Amino acid sequence: MKDGTKADYELLERLEKPYVALTADRVLDELRRQGDATLEGYRITRLDHGLQSATRAERDGADIDWIVGTLLHDIGDGLAPQNHDRFSAEVIRPFVRWDVSWVVEHHGIFQMIYYAHHYGWDENARDAFKDHPCFESCAEFCERWDQASFDPDYDAKPLIHFEPMVREVFARKAYDPDVIREGYVSPLVA
Template sequence: MASVANDPTTTDDVLELFRRGGDSLYGGEGVTQLEHGLQAATLAEQQGAPSELIVAALLHDIGHLLHDLPDDAPDNGIDDVHERLGADWLRSRFPDGVLEPVRLHVQSKRYLCATEPGYWDALSEPSKTSLNLQGGPMDESECAAFRTGPHYDAAVRLRRWDDEAKVVGLATPPLEHFVPHLQAAARR
């Protein structure tokens, strides 16, 4: 198995997390955590994103694999704050180009609900449920502040891949396909 040249644990840690918990269901969706991550990363790769953003797409929901809450936690009124858990875990392993879009992907959903007509209606029911726990649509001042952030564009791109990455049975490359992107994006 390939590893990052000067930090062999980074790639191995990612692969191990997906091996251990990737088969768990992605909330109330019909795909697993691994399928969801692979679909998002595949979309990013197909659109020519740089390795850091492809890795962010692959790992944007890694926080779901870092807690012991049940898959239906949002249905029980619990926000698992997976974006923060994921960002904390990624912080020592990857640079801001990976970390920040992951940290901001929930904020991006809140932003798009506030600014894009029809976005809310297109969300899946589980995504609408979690949005209510995550603060709902942003207000005008939150939107303005969000747009000024240096990772605004990357976070919104990631959010769109996240929304599309819920297709049952969609063929994607295997996890190992993304190892070169993990290696390229890892903190040096």
């Protein structure tokens, strides 16, 4: 890389733009792959879980950032099951408000309140973040939209319903300060 010229890097930048423009397509393809199979023991697929979560968020009156963040909160499961929350957050971080990506990044530890005691783990591990401005948002996200969305009988909306939202969010300029709104904590529902 250190031997590249300005012309080399201008060429790479120009050639990379079409690839970057297809990010939403790759994200949607990954969601579709998550519908092909479920993790052992679950009665629904990872896609079904994301669709249920996003449907609940939309029905609660959440805005597009929360809906897309909720849809994609577990998109990292396939490649990074041990740290899927952080992986998923990095996928959406350039395109959504900072509080949405923070919640997605930390939802794994917040979810432990529901099951950690069964493994002898600390169910209150999330308390390490009790002074963070997004603590309540993450707790509410988990309670309202995540932990409740493993129901094989829930009438979730199909992926095609959410595709325009995913495309809109990933069409945004990456890391636009007017989108990211660092420090602003948005309500989960209107």
